[in-house]
Amino acid sequence: xxxxxxxxxxxxxxxxxxxxxxxxxxxxxxxxxxxxxxxxxxxxxxxxxxxxxxxxxxxxxxxxxxxxxxxxxxxxxxxxxxxxxxxxxxxxxxxxxxxxxxxxxxxxxxxxxxxxxxxxxxxxxxxxxxxxxxxxxxxxxxxxxxxxxxxxxxxxxxxxxxxxxxxxxxxxxxxxxxxxxxxxxxxxxxxxxxxxxxxxxxxxxxxxxxxxxxxxxxxxxxxxxxxxxxxxxxxxxxxxxxxxxxxxxxxxxxxxxxxxxxxxxxxxxxxxxxxxxxxxxxxxxxxxxxxxxxxxxxxxxxxxxxxxxxxxxxxxxxxxxxxxxxxxxxxxxxxxxxxxxxxxxxxxxxxxxxxxxxxxxxxxxxxxxxxxxxxxxxxxxxxxxxxxxxxxxxxxxxxxxxxxxxxxxxxxxxxxxxx
DNA sequence: TGTCCACTGGAAGGGAGGGCTT
DNA sequence: AAGCCCTCCCTTCCAGTGGACA
Numbered sequence: 088x089x090x091x092x093x094x095x096x097x098x099x100x101x102x103x104x105x106x107x108x109x110x111x112x113x114x115x116x117x118x119x120x121x122x123x124x125x126x127x128x129x130x131x132x133x134x135x136x137x138x139x140x141x142x143x144x145x146x147x148x149x150x151x152x153x154x155x156x157x158x159x160x161x162x163x164x165x166x167x168x169x170x171x172x173x174x175x176x177x178x179x180x181x182x183x184x185x186x187x188x189x190x191x192x193x194x195x196x197x198x199x200x201x202x203x204x205x206x207x208x209x210x211x212x213x214x215x216x217x218x219x220x221x222x223x224x225x226x227x228x229x230x231x232x233x234x235x236x237x238x239x240x241x242x243x244x245x246x247x248x249x250x251x252x253x254x255x256x257x258x259x260x261x262x263x264x265x266x267x268x269x270x271x272x273x274x275x276x277x278x279x280x281x282x283x284x285x286x287x288x289x290x291x292x293x294x295x296x297x298x299x300x301x302x303x304x305x306x307x308x309x310x311x312x313x314x315x316x317x318x319x320x321x322x323x324x325x326x327x328x329x330x331x332x333x334x335x336x337x338x339x340x341x342x343x344x345x346x347x348x349x350x351x352x353x354x355x356x357x358x359x360x361x362x363x364x365x366x367x368x369x370x371x372x373x374x375x376x377x378x379x380x381x382x383x384x385x386x387x388x389x390x391x392x393x394x395x396x397x398x399x400x401x402x403x404x405x406x407x408x409x410x411x412x413x414x415x416x417x418x419x420x421x422x423x424x425x426x427x428x429x430x431x432x433x434x435x436x437x438x439x440x441x442x443x444x445x446x447x448x449x450x451x452x453x454x455x456x457x458x459x460x461x462x463x464x465x466x467x468x469x470x471x472x473x474x475x476x477x478x479x480x481x482x483x484x485x486x487x488x489x490x491x492x493x494x495x496x497x498x499x500x501x502x503x504x505x506x
Numbered sequence: 507t508g509t510c511c512a513c514t515g516g517a518a519g520g521g522a523g524g525g526c527t528t
Numbered sequence: 529a530a531g532c533c534c535t536c537c538c539t540t541c542c543a544g545t546g547g548a549c550a
Contacts, residue, residue, distance in 0.1 A: 219526035219534075466510085466513055
């Protein structure tokens with residue numbers, strides 16, 4: 088061995104890694120053995136759900152709370168515990184079927200019913216197809232499956248408001264009524280939402296049945312967030328790998344945003360990843376500040392890059408109008424630019440009605456600000472401006488080959504280096 | 507006070523695409 | 529193969545609207 092090769096390896100082996108093995112522990116989706124500052128919520132939910140282990144139907148529950156207040160984590164934790172209680176005490180407790188559905192992903196009547204039905208069907212050939220059956224047939228299949236065993240089935244509908252806004256409350260009506268048709272099986276529903284108002288859109292019968300029990304998860308304060316971060320950091324990071332101020336900074340930043348534990352964990356994880364990438368030996372506050380920017384950028388990039396082509400063109404239109412000096416554009420102006428872009432690109436353009444919807448979607452995604460404003464005789468329209476830096480959006484749009492050509496070849500008078 | 511503008515946003519429905527059933 | 533269902537994306541139609549202006 089030469090002196091050179093020894094020092095070459097030393098350079099790498101001497102670095103004390105920041106992460107222990109499993110970095111997923113710092114992800115919000117990881118469910119730890121115990122959830123700090125949620126004991127009260129866990130106890131009261133457990134007292135309601137424990138009924139299921141005795142074979143009776145627990146009340147339906149609605150859980151409210153802002154993002155990152157632990158609603159999902161607590162329900163998943165309880166699901167794990169309730170299954171464990173049955174397995175370790177077989178004979179004493181009845182089995183409970185625990186089905187978790189994220190309604191942001193599964194957001195149609197059919198989808199929810201098929202998902203629940205398929206929980207019970209092991210044989211791939213007999214599964215309910217993701218399309219093709221009538222909703223009634225799926226419902227009947229599901230009812231048979233639930234009634235085939237003398238067990239309680241718990242369905243957790245996370246982000247239930249998304250389901251209601253998108254597909255109405257028919258599926259909730261059927262699911263909350265199903266017990267009347269069951270002979271031995273029983274069904275309870277737990278709805279999770281960060282939107283207190285969604286129940287206003289429910290049929291009164293559904294509202295009262297669904298909200299037999301209600302619970303609100305309060306936001307975490309900065310101290311509580313620190314406890315959460317400390318617990319995870321101990322599991323995921325090596326001792327001495329973080330500066331003392333890092334955890335309190337992550338917690339303080341997340342506490343500013345309504346006490347969002349998800350945000351706090353993301354900040355800590357990304358800070359550690361950035362430090363690791365920099366071959367630093369410790370995570371310092373410097374990396375936390377970098378993480379704030381990175382998280383913002385990543386969020387924009389993820390949203391913009393996955394937009395469909397026409398939405399990207401609408402966004403590009405807004406961007407072009409803004410680049411050309413207007414502080415904001417109206418729907419009509421955006422539509423004109425958009426049509427021009429479609430023409431240049433040899434594409435068919437959508438109707439203004441459709442573009443109105445695309446603009447609303449971009450607004451909801453937080454990429455643009457669209458404020459309804461009346462100009463008196465000038466009419467009533469949206470005042471539209473970018474919510475994110477023009478440069479950032481242009482960079483992401485450039486990654487799309489089709490759009491890139493449009494940006495680069497656009498024969499506009501003021502074509503500048505801005506894009 | 508009524509008019510009028512430039513839309514907004516709800517409703518209905520078409521059609522393509524996925525898949526099942528007979 | 530024909531008939532059906534469901535979802536998604538879109539168009540067409542149209543009543544409704546906030547507020548400047550005559």
